[in-house]
Each structure stands twice: as C-alpha cells, then as structure tokens.
Amino acid sequence: MSITLADARVVTPEGVHEGWLTVEDGRITHVGRGTAPGPGHSLAGRYVVPGFVDIHCHGGAGGSFPNGDQDEARRIAALHARHGTTTLMASLVTASLDDLARATSALADLCEDGLLAGIHFEGPYISRARCGAHDPALLRDPSPGEFAGLLAAGRGHVRMLTIAAELPGALDTVREAAANGVIAALGHSDATYEQTLAGVDAGARVATHLYNAMPPLHHRKPGPIAALLEDERVTVELINDGVHLHPAMTRLAYDVAGPARTVLITDAMAAAGMGDGSYLLGPMKVEVTDGVARLAEGGSIAGSTLTMDVAFRRAVREAGLSMTEAAEVTALTPARVLGLDDRLGSVSVGRQADLVVLTDDLEVAGVMRHGSWITEPR
Known part of the structure; x- marks a missing residue:
C-alpha cells in the first residue's frame, strides 16, 4: 500500500x-x-x-504495567498511541522478585508481538532515602546474580534498569546490565557526585527523571544532578508536566545537555487519560487531584498523568524549543537510547x-x- x-x-x-x-x-x-x-x-x-518514543511509562487508561496483565497493557498502549506515542517501553516499579518475574514474563509476550519496545525495571535496587512512590519494605541491595534471574524472565526484552549507584553491589550490577545489552540508568539515588560518576564509569548511560528522587544541586555538594548533566556519556530524562519540574529547570537541563542528550518522558501511571480519583501504582495507593498523582500516605509525587503530546507542546511553549528540537527530544533521542534510531x-x-x-x-x-x-x- x-x-x-x-x-x-x-x-x-x-x-x-x-x-x-x-x-x-x-x-x-x-x-x-x-x-x-x-x-x-x-x-x-x-x-x-515523528511518532513519539516514551522510554519511561507505568500505565494509563486505568491500567498499570506493574500488574503484568496483558489486556491492561494493550489498553495502556492504545491510550498512549492516540496521543502520538508509537514506541512505548513498559516500566515496572519495586515489587517482590516473584511479582517482578511474573509481570516481566507476561509483558515479554507483548514485546515479542511488537506492541511494546521493552521492559524497564525502576526498582527494587534504589535508595530508601529517595524511593519516592516505591514501597520501602521491598527495596533490595543490587545483586548481579539476582538481576540475571530477572533478565531470564524477560527473554531478551528487558531494556533498562534504574539503580542507585551508592548501594552495595550497584557497580557490579551496572556492569552486568551493560554486558547483557541492558541500559543502566542512575536514579532514585542519594549518591554523591563521585559515586554517580563511578556509576557512569561502570556503564550507566541514562539519568532516570533528572532532578526528581535525588539530592538537589548544592554549590559545595553538587551531587548526582551535576555529574549526570555534565557527563557527555549520559542522556537525561525529564518529566515536562509542569508538576515535577519548573520550566526554568527544564531549560537549564536542556541548555547543558542539548537535544542529543535530552529525553522527555511521561512517567505516566494508571490515571493518564482518566479523571481524578484513587489508583494503584504497584502496591502503593495513589490519589489523583487536579491531574496530580500523589501517594495517599505521605504525599510523595507518584508518577504523572502526562501524555507525550502534552510534553511536546510544553517543550515548545514553555521551554522555548523549536519544532525540530522538540521532535528530537520526544522521538529521535529516545530512539537512539534504545538503539532504534536507524529504524524510527x-x-x-x-x-x-x-x-x-x-x-x-x-x-x-x-x-x-x-x-x-x-x-x-x-
């Protein structure tokens, strides 16, 4: 045709x-x-x-990828496709190893069908001090051998692992991920500047939602934000929804990293495309009010209700990107992160x-x- x-x-x-x-x-x-x-x-x-490429998405249309329900996953993908996302990675959250393996195996079927571009583990190898909307009782220290078991459940479709560089075993697990073609991403981390650079040296190449769930910039303690922004090996994710970041911080990251190292993501959860109300993100109860998702207990931001078309629009209107630059950070650069820029x-x-x-x-x-x-x- x-x-x-x-x-x-x-x-x-x-x-x-x-x-x-x-x-x-x-x-x-x-x-x-x-x-x-x-x-x-x-x-x-x-x-x-170009069709948008979202490398960090937990759900939408009332469904959640961490549930490992294939019908829910199809509904999520259809919702985001209507908003322009033609390539979508399924992000999981911290859970028991058995639950992670079960969800991963179910979603791997949809990767093989071409519906999903891969699976992203956001947890359980993250910092208790910066865990955000993850259940702290289920967090674990990284283990290369344990991670290899999760990789096996994914049958070659695990594409990204978010990890806190300062945890015991983290650097060896980053190396294990890189050796298996999995993108190691640093985030949900309380690492110092030096620990973060050690993670990059070990093979990490992405910053999971830069600024969020990590220590803020400080003139004597630059921390992970400065390390991730300045290292040209690292691509930084930004949640450009007007809630997670002030537009000035979006512009700052973009001015430093440029379009070739900046990726806009949704970090969307089940309420994307839905109304306010009560939802789940993995095992955590979330309340959505005026489109903002927060944990029912504690009030931490719990993902977003963002879709990629809104992220694109905000990039042009709020961050001042050109149409070409906005297309790069919503499509070409995330495709490059996934190694798919020769195809899409x-x-x-x-x-x-x-x-x-x-x-x-x-x-x-x-x-x-x-x-x-x-x-x-x-």
Missing part, C-alpha cells in the same frame, strides 16, 4: 519545510518540498512530526512510518504507526 501525505509542514532533523512525503509498506520512501508530484491525502498545512525517530527516508499530525496549536490531529492510521486526520 502506498500513501502520499501532501500540503504538510514536515518536521525533519534538518528543519521544517512545506512539502509532502510518501509511505509504502510501512516505511517512508520519499520526503519532498513544495507540491506533491501526484494526488495525495492533504493535511491542509498541518505539521508532521525521524521523518526520514527509510525510517518506519510512525508519524504524528499536529494542528497549529500542536494538538494531535492524526497518528500513523507502521504505515497504518491509528487516528486518521480529516
């Missing part, structure tokens, strides 16, 4: 231009400027950006036809995944 999208403002890595593109057999085969050479589907001047993440010839059509107000008007419309623009 071949389709031409005409009369578009096409957002490519090189910039934005008025033009057209052709999709054949699920891939982009032509990207042109000006008037399309033949009949096509007119987008009436709307933007075309940009509106480029040869890439997978994962596309989002946006209005002038940057609202989603259409979503295409693998060359088929999820939501067809009218």
Whole structure:
C-alpha cells in the first residue's frame, strides 16, 4: 500500500519545510518540498512530526504495567498511541522478585508481538532515602546474580534498569546490565557526585527523571544532578508536566545537555487519560487531584498523568524549543537510547512510518504507526 501525505509542514532533523512525503509498506520512501508530484491525502498545512518514543511509562487508561496483565497493557498502549506515542517501553516499579518475574514474563509476550519496545525495571535496587512512590519494605541491595534471574524472565526484552549507584553491589550490577545489552540508568539515588560518576564509569548511560528522587544541586555538594548533566556519556530524562519540574529547570537541563542528550518522558501511571480519583501504582495507593498523582500516605509525587503530546507542546511553549528540537527530544533521542534510531525517530527516508499530525496549536490531529492510521486526520 502506498500513501502520499501532501500540503504538510514536515518536521525533519534538518528543519521544517512545506512539502509532502510518501509511505509504502510501512516505511517512508520519499520526503519532498513544495507540491506533491501526484494526488495525495492533504493535511491542509498541518505539521508532521515523528511518532513519539516514551522510554519511561507505568500505565494509563486505568491500567498499570506493574500488574503484568496483558489486556491492561494493550489498553495502556492504545491510550498512549492516540496521543502520538508509537514506541512505548513498559516500566515496572519495586515489587517482590516473584511479582517482578511474573509481570516481566507476561509483558515479554507483548514485546515479542511488537506492541511494546521493552521492559524497564525502576526498582527494587534504589535508595530508601529517595524511593519516592516505591514501597520501602521491598527495596533490595543490587545483586548481579539476582538481576540475571530477572533478565531470564524477560527473554531478551528487558531494556533498562534504574539503580542507585551508592548501594552495595550497584557497580557490579551496572556492569552486568551493560554486558547483557541492558541500559543502566542512575536514579532514585542519594549518591554523591563521585559515586554517580563511578556509576557512569561502570556503564550507566541514562539519568532516570533528572532532578526528581535525588539530592538537589548544592554549590559545595553538587551531587548526582551535576555529574549526570555534565557527563557527555549520559542522556537525561525529564518529566515536562509542569508538576515535577519548573520550566526554568527544564531549560537549564536542556541548555547543558542539548537535544542529543535530552529525553522527555511521561512517567505516566494508571490515571493518564482518566479523571481524578484513587489508583494503584504497584502496591502503593495513589490519589489523583487536579491531574496530580500523589501517594495517599505521605504525599510523595507518584508518577504523572502526562501524555507525550502534552510534553511536546510544553517543550515548545514553555521551554522555548523549536519544532525540530522538540521532535528530537520526544522521538529521535529516545530512539537512539534504545538503539532504534536507524529504524524510527525521524521523518526520514527509510525510517518506519510512525508519524504524528499536529494542528497549529500542536494538538494531535492524526497518528500513523507502521504505515497504518491509528487516528486518521480529516
């Protein structure tokens, strides 16, 4: 099947231009400027950006990946796809090893089906002092051998592990992750500057939701934030929902790390796409009020209700990113983190036809995944 999208403002890595593109057999085969050479589907001047890639998401549509329920997982993926996320990683939270293995095995089936891009363990190897919305009773010191058992449950689909660098056994576990092709991410950590750099030297390459669940910047104790921002080996995640971060801190991280080292994530939980009310995040009870998720006990922020289209829109309106830069931090850079940037993440010839059509107000008007419309623009 071949389709031409005409009369578009096409957002490519090189910039934005008025033009057209052709999709054949699920891939982009032509990207042109000006008037399309033949009949096509007119987008009436709307933007075309690459499908969003979310590497940190716990749920949505009332469902939660940590439950390990495949029907819930499909519902979550469908919700985020309607908001432009065409590549989605399932993030788990701290739980017992048996529960983690069970959920991982169930979600691995959906990775094999192509619905999910992988599985992310956020816990149990995190700091008790910075555990946020994780159950402190279930936290554990890292163990390479124990982690290898969780990897086995994932059958090659575990893609990321969040770990606190200061914990006993952490550096060896980071090395174990890297040796098995798993992205080690530093976060939920009370580490010093030096301990954080040791984690990076051991192979960690991502900062889990920079700023959140780690010591703040201090002029005599720079801590993990300074170490992760300044090290060019590290890509930093940001939750750009207006709750987790002040826009000035988003801009600060972006100015230091740049688009090639910045990834916007949702960190969404079950309430994404839903209303206020009571929810669960793993075993933890969460109350959502005015769209903000907090633990019922203690009040810690417990994920978000964010979707990637909102993160994109805020990046342009609040953080001052250009359309090209916003596309990079919501699609190309996270695709690069996953090692998939040769297949997706940009509106480029040869890439997978994962596309989002946006209005002038940057609202989603259409979503295409693998060359088929999820939501067809009218």
